[in-house]
Amino acid sequence: MDAFKTQLKEQIIEQLNLEDIKPEDIDNSTALFGDEKLGLDSIDALEFIVLLDQNYGIKISDPSHGKDVFHSVDSLSKYIQANKAN
Amino acid sequence: MTIFVTGHSIISAIGTKTAEVHQNLKSEISGIKSMTVDGIGECNLALVSTTNEELKEKYTIKGDYSRTALLGIASLKNLINNCSLNSNKSLKTGFISGTSVGGIDATEQEYLKHLRGQEYNKEQFLNHSSGTVTDQIARETFPFDITNTISTACSSASNAILLAAKMMRMGLIDRAVVGGSDSLSNFTINGFKSLMIYDQNLCCPFDKNRKGLNLGEGAGYLLLETEKSITQTQNQPLALLSGWCNASDAYHQTASSPSGEGAQLAMQGALKMAQLKAEDISYINAHGTGTQNNDLSESTAIKAVFGNSTPDFSSTKSYTGHTLAASGGIESGIAIMALNKGCLYPNLHFKTKIKETGLTPILTYSEGKAMQHILSNAFGFGGNSTSLIFSKI
């Protein structure tokens, strides 16, 4: 699970163009959208949706549904495990 | 200095002649239809129902231009047919045109062929640039003295109108054709879908359950003249351009601020310039794209500026779709029609008020309203906010 979350964080960093951020800088349980050093906004929320589709085949059609899913690395990881296309 | 509007021309999904546009608005016939787009699937679009070949034939256009240019040329040729715009050495004539798509409709098709290993037409890439579109429209229609191209997203045409008015006040030009043109493209459809602000169904501006916009295409241009010009051309004025203001929302690249700061500044600035009070405005042709963000932001701004004097308002994008850079030109034309006919064009597909602002747009067509001043809003990505006021002669 740790390895998966690290990989997920690497994907997030790349997808969202987070400069000078390493996986160890992102805490698994902290709210991603509140974290000032990440500076995420509504466009990043959309990029999360792209990431889910591109990397895991999971489609989210309602952006407001994304709020809970992308809350933290933990919630995102849980969601992917439960929903990824095989 | 008085700025007269002496002509307007609309090419849109609800018509290419003023009478046709008015009839469809009156009869509540939207130009938005469900279509299948190659590579995208089902999509609601407001297409101008004339193919490129038909446009070239009907308007005697020799160049192999992009659709954006063809729509612009069609609009200008209609404008020139309907009012006097003749070469006149003593009048300096400007052409200011807005576009966001430029010639992408043409180049993306050729690029796709290239990607698929098919033969493609390299010459089409010369049609790509926004500036080239302006030059092509000018070349096919009139020997303008000055041309400018504006690229401020959805407020481009309105900014073209504003810029020309300033240039007329500066004495740089005596008259100008102003507005914008944009055609549908896979580029923009893909883009708005990626932002998840594209409604799968027909858009419903200002409705609580609105899900986004529907894209449209078209071209809308006005002819503006100074007193000096109108004395010579003897054109009948349709309206006065009595106020304008452009401001910045300074909030987000594509979303509007919750308070609609830019929109408030633009509307207030236009009122101040026209020396009018809020209650003097009889009708607002709203930007009203149908997105969650714009419609809440714009209604918040309308309430802040107009308070208890909030006038009748509607978004005609429920008919024409969101025509992007052309919207300010097309919708100014519609607003002027409303002003002169004393009619109120409804806002289609509205059912429930937005909870936070509680505003209800015009629901049914009516005539006989005495109108003196109307406001037209256009808010572009990048927080570019423009409001124009047109007044009765």
Added chain:
Amino acid sequence: MIHSCKITAQGVWINGKNIYRISEDSEDWKKELYKKLQLSYPKFFKMDDLSKMSILTFEFLKKELVLDSFNDDEIALLLGNKNSSLYTDNLFSDSYLNKKQASPSLFVYTLPNITIGELAIKNKFYGENIFLIAANFEQMPYLELVNNKLQNYSKACLCGWVEKTINKEECFLFFTSSALNNKDLNELYKKYKN
């Protein structure tokens, strides 16, 4: 007084004078300037190159200016270029044509005036703003528009030219709170071309 700043992959010029040279082995010259300015603005790294260049150029230019005397809607913005947002347009179309996934963060920058939006967001500019497409710097109507804006509501103008193509990256901004004449424009043009 008119102040100007130019940045390219070679360095930074304030009022025509070179104040910084980008290191020879620089892999990302814009990041180098970001660090030189000691900026703390994570959004910078999500921007397109037009916006990055405008933000950086104005950060350098700001040091020469006293902006306190202006209200937040009294500085007008007027920028232009020839190629619009072509570079990012290509990246965006690549995202849905080749990668099969349209990128919202790229689409957001497929308009050149977003550059102005980013300047406005960072510096809290609420005044009038416009982006024009012109064949070159000399064709931009800076003189007419600056003078008109200053005669009306705006008290100052931030103007410039910002271009990004495969072969060229440059940003030249100038700031004035007084009317321009042809001599000023010629001087500015020399500083832009230098």
